[in-house]
Amino acid sequence: MSLSHLILGLLEEQPMTGYDLNKAFEQTAQHFWTTEQSQIYRALYRMEENGWVNVENVIQHENPNKKIYHVTEAGRDELRRWLSRPIATTTLREGWMGQVYFGGQVKNSAVIAVLEAYRDELLRDLEESEAIMTSISAAHDLSKLPRRGQFHLLVLDFGIRAQRDHIRHIQYMIDRIQQFPEEDDHT
Amino acid sequence: MSLSHLILGLLEEQPMTGYDLNKAFEQTAQHFWTTEQSQIYRALYRMEENGWVNVENVIQHENPNKKIYHVTEAGRDELRRWLSRPIATTTLREGWMGQVYFGGQVKNSAVIAVLEAYRDELLRDLEESEAIMTSISAAHDLSKLPRRGQFHLLVLDFGIRAQRDHIRHIQYMIDRIQQFPEEDDHT
DNA sequence: CTTGCGTATATGTAATTGCATATATGCGAA
């Protein structure tokens, strides 16, 4: 259950509410983890049960009351344990590769169309990431970022590099498929 | 529920049993999809309910009886629909990136150790894939593979290229982290 | 004065998953 760990990481940097966490996932962590808003609240509930976080109730007047979550000592321990744990081999679930793998069952042009649309979508994502990177570079002296920020930026940088390669490889596949026969040669 | 579609793809190429499908996933499809044996049987049950497949009961004497699954016309339709469907944006769940993202909360050496172990594991996987590719190249005249096989090989090739880049990027991160300060500079 | 938006937390529910376990056959090795 890694969602709890990611939340732990975010809360350790800055105590916040479920609502804030959701925004953080949409913005900051979007490059490696997507989740539903409802999962965040359920995870926070479990984490509180585990004693990883505790709640500060804040009464507000201009907005609904809110609950700010703080990491406990036990939570910090768990976070550090997770951070040093060998990376769990992610369960591979790349359905799109299946769509190429079985491409022999439709026309080349169908596979190519699917891959081109995918490539274009990835390109849009890439441009977004690059824009974020550009705006960070403009706003900060990168060499003077706090240590924490250097790790954040490293992940963003990795994401951009990986995405570029990924797009390149998709294009490579498109080019290759263009040379595939439409039907088997039965000579 | 993409598992059913992958099963559909495999069965369309060759009718087989749940047991065979499990082996196919372990061997052939390992590069883009991992699943539990139990999920395969449950998926087959659902697919039968949907009318995507039907069952041929085979009585055996040297081994337990088995059920060979065949794709129906409805299943073929569904398969072709899936193959031409826009690629669903995979839910990102790269927990390991979180381990780097929050690396500021442990020592550089801890993050590096985690990444080095990950890199080595990826290298072992890569070598396996390359060995498979080599043995296929040795056994077949690649230019004379049936169309279906060309798609299979393309995916394997893509997997190898992506894996190589991935390892390269992991190494890049390691090199970068080696230059990170151990603590923030409070001058 | 009512409609929509941003803030804020939460539940309902069906599907799906991971992981463990049960069951059964026949073969070959110790």
Added chain:
DNA sequence: TTCGCATATATGCAATTACATATACGCAAG
């Protein structure tokens, strides 16, 4: 003859997920 292995199918169960929906406050625009 007993043990393990490959073959073969299946269930139990808790955890987790996706997706939809409910609730509620205060502000600003029309």
